Amino acid sequence: MRRSIRGAGAIAGAMAFVLVAVGGWFGYQQWAGSNCSGELTLTVAAAPEIAPAVKETAADLTADGAEVDGLCVAVEVTASEPVEVAAAIAGQHGVSLSGVGQASGSAVLPNVWLADSSTWLLRLRQQAPAFASRNNASVARSPIVVAMPEPLATTVGWPQKKLGWKDLLGRITTGTQLKTGLVEPSRDAAGLAGLLSLATAAQSGGGAQAQQATTAALRALATGVSAVREELIARFPRATDPTSLARGLGAAALSEEEVIKFNAEKPPVPLAALYLEPAPISLDYPYAVMPGTEPAKAEAAGKLFAALGTPAFRGRLAGQGLRAPDGTWADGFAPPRGAPSPAGTEPAPTTAAPNPGGTAGGGDGATIERVLSSWSVATQSGRMLAVIDVSGSMFERVPTANNATRMQVTLEAARRGLALFDDNWALGLWIFSTELNGSRDYRSLVPIGPMSSQREELERALGGITPKRGGDTGMYDTILAAYRAVQDEWEPGRVNSVVLMTDGKNEDDNGISQATLLAELKRISDPDRPVQVIIVGIGAEVSKAELDPIPKVTGGAAFVTEDPAKIGDIFLQAIASRPSAPR
Incomplete structure (x- = not known):
């Protein structure tokens, strides 16, 4: 009898399984009432x-x-x-x-x-x-920390000493042999939070020194960038001997959850979590x-x-190693040594405030894009011909830039961009208006060459640029000539591009038409030797509708700002928009 009851139970269990598996949740709900x-x-x-x-x-x-x-x-x-x-x-x-x-x-x-x-x-x-x-x-919440092998962390005062992002910045940029790492910040939120915090620390002094500090930090971080988190974490040392510690990764911006997960596996060298101040933007889910x-x-x-x-x-x-939204944790959480509670409780990033709650890095979309653009320029090499408008309208004043001329604002943006390019870049410089070189609308100031050998020459050339009084804008002839110049000496393994900055539209009655320019660009383009044309338009006189078709033919883009004071951000965004280099 006991045997038949056991069999009946098995049959009932099988029927329940069939109801769920075949009828889905709807069938189960009906069966359950x-x-x-x-x-x-x-x-x-x-x-x-x-x-x-x-x-x-x-x-x-x-x-x-x-x-x-x-x-x-x-x-x-x-x-x-x-x-x-x-x-x-x-x-x-x-x-x-x-x-x-x-x-x-x-x-x-x-x-x-x-x-x-x-x-x-x-x-x-x-x-x-x-x-x-x-x-x-x-x-949920997971604060962003600087993960460091415990033996190294003790040398900077962990866990007793409170450290700031400026402390880390100094160690990164002064040749202390601290190997830093970062997951590609454009693809990883923890990497982005770390980058924003370091950029904020570098810029806190203001002026030219801030630019130099930012560039130095970006380049130092770029030497240790990883495509994915697993790749970065695998670079931490696996033994406590001095050689392993010296060769392994010394510091990286990670989420607290990643440190908890790493230490849960009982590695030979656990990671310390350093909660630097001011607090970065947390992972806030x-x-x-x-x-x-x-x-x-x-x-x-x-x-x-x-x-x-x-x-x-x-x-x-x-x-799962995660905190509640208020930065506290529940039972079962295994905090890293020295972890504060609550932590990472700053307001979520918002477009309404550039730097909410006093957090590091600035939590607005424009700041994020600006920092990512600077990162892209500083970490990717390329071959570029910069072409700058020197027509008479560049004498006009810009009220939002302390009444500097458009030319002065443009050249300052170019100088800042130049500082970001490392020695792996190749750059050239042209200017254009109308009849600058006989009947030609353009003139070469510095031919395209490696930054390692002509950085000073480019800086001197920029310093000597002045607008041509009464000069018009011979844009179409200039774009075609610049495209051909870059294409003639095209280099594999780099993004080959023309970046043209202008405050007007084509005004050369003796030059080619837009239709002719587009047709010729299509005719001479070579998919095996691509050249991207990027146009940066400055001021209200620029027509984006007129500019857009030109770079599109080449796989490039047009960027326009009515406020010339914003040209620096637009310039960096334009450079950062380049695709990966073909091989």
Whole structure:
């Protein structure tokens, strides 16, 4: 008799399994007696480190019979790298994020995105103003720390001494042999937070020294950049002997969660987590409901969000090495030695305030793009011909730049950009107006050559540039000649480009037309020897509609600012927009 009861139990269990497997959640709910019918699926893309906690909480939500308008709520949580989702969203809006590239074919847009940082939302909004996610509140937090092998950390006073980003900056830029690392900041939020903090520390003095300090910091960091987090972490020393410590990675900006995960594996050399001041932008895990999410799914998203605010979810976060949004932690959290609580509780980055809550790095989209553009210029080599407008209109004054002339503002932007280019770059310099060299509208000041041998010559040439009184703008002839000059001596392994800065439109009645220019660029272009034309337009007289077709033929782009005082940012953004060099 006992045997038949045991068999009946097995049959009942098998029937339950079949109901769930074949009928899905709807069949199970009907069998369990729930009143909901049908299924409403909410898709969630979550950063890999928080995804397990979100999945468990979502499973509880559906098991408790969550419903919307009589439909059973089902939640599909996918662990997704934030950079992949960001690329997919950018592609949907027809824009691109610096350093991110195109989305992979497997990237799918979710109803809810749980990225690791609000900086992704800021960057998307900066490039695509129509992108407006809802809610965006933090559901977890992981402070950004400087991870350092414990034997090295003790030499800088850890864990007793409080250190700042200026302390780290000094060690990075003064040749102390501290090997620093960073995950590519355009693709990693922790790397970006570290870069922003160091850039802020470098710029705190202001003036030319700040520019030099920033450039030095960027170049020092560039020597230790890694494409992905796993690659960076693998460079930490695996033995405590002096040789291993000297050869291994000495310091890197990582999330606290990464340090906890690393130390949980009981490595031969544990990592210390240094909480530098002022606090960087933390990973804040914003709960972003995507634009266009239908009302029923938005309501389901609200139910999941409420579940992510419960003590049960806080406990699951602790098991993943993550804090609650207020910077505290629940039972089960294994804090690094010396970890403060709360920590990383500054306000989330916002476009409304350039530097919220006194945090390092500036949490607005414009600042982020500016720093990433500087990083791109400082860390990627190229071969570029800079072409500067010297027509008479460059004498006009710029009220927003202390009444300096357009020429002065343009040359200062060029000088700052020049300081960022390292010796691996090759640069040349032309000027243009009308009839500068006989009947030619352009004149070469410095031919394209390595920065290692002609940096001073370029600086002297920039210092001697003055506008031509009464000169017009012979743009089309100049662009074609510059394109041919770069193409004739094209070099593999580099981005070969022409960057032209102008405050007007083509005014050369004796030159070629735009139609002729476009036709000739198409005729002579060579996909095996590409040359990108980038145009930086300065002032209200510039027509972006007139400029756009020209660089598009070459795979380049046009950038226009009505305020000449902003040309520095636009110039860096233009250089940073270059694609990767063909091989």
